[in-house]
Amino acid sequence: MRRIVYFTFIIGSILFSITSCRIDNFPWPDAQVYGAILDSLDGSLVETDLNNGSTIGAYELGKYAANPTKKTWVIKQNGEYRNNLVYSNQYQIEFTSCNFFSFVDTVDIKPGENKIDFTVVPYIRIRDVKIEHDSANNKIVATFRLEPGRPNVKLASITLYAWSDMYVGEYVKKQLNKGTGQPTQSFTPAVTINPSTVYTLSIDLAANQATTKDGFGVHRNYYFRVGAKASSTGLGNVGTVRSNYAPYVVIPL
Secondary structure, three states: OHHHHHHHHHHHHHHHHHHHOOOOOOOOOOEEEEEEEEEOOOOOEOOOOOOOOOEEEEEEOHHHOOOOOEEEEEEOOOOEEEEEEEOOEEEEEEEOOOOEOOEEEEEEEOOEEEEOOEEEOEOEEEEEEEEEEEOOOOEEEEEEEEEEOOOOOEEEEEEEEEEOOOOOOOOOOOOOOOOOOEOEEEEEEEEEOOOOOOEEEEEEOHHHOOOOOOOOOOOOEEEEEEEEEEOOOOOOOOOOOOOEEOOOEEEEO
16 A cells, blocks of 8 residues: 555655656847947947946837737947847837937847947037046046037036946045035026036045045045936926946056
8 A cells, every 4th residue: 555655755756756846938138239329420428337337228129019018128338239139020129218319220130149329319418528646636537518418408417426336426436525526516497508518516625534444544446436416307207317437447556
């Protein structure tokens, strides 16, 4: 009797294993897509925040065109993107809530590697950026100019961000004591951007010498980045307006 029960258990286990290991009929993603978000004026990368920055909204069409589901592709901080798990098909690409003017595009993604760049008009271009350590005055000083992407763009704020790694920006930054510096400047109401105006922002290092995450009390490399944010006023229905950035600068302190 015991032997019968034992063999019954073994046979049942084998049948269960075979059933549970049955391969489903869904195909594996057969395509990879990568590329960059490029400025329409000079082809430079349009940088963003890795966390809560600009993204790509992708809707797979083909047989799903009647009710497509939005998939979000993340744009890296430097303006490049890559997604290695994509199904080959036609896609509607939607850009909203970015740091450049919204638009919709349609692309064909084939099996294998697909390089697809998108040319955009950023809200604000940051030009002639210099971020330096003014050791005589114990400050980090940034100077730069701004250019509007279109005539209707107005300036809401500018900021000199600081952090301990390359992901510095609006959502990854030190909470700074102002001291005698001016790390950020807001404009209320928003102002027209004059491309000839040279802006200056600074961080007072003496007022931020704590050894906590928000200070510069530990000797190491620090990352600094200039950001500018456009006002949503006059832009129309573009979603949330994200900050525009210049590339970060590394300064040892």
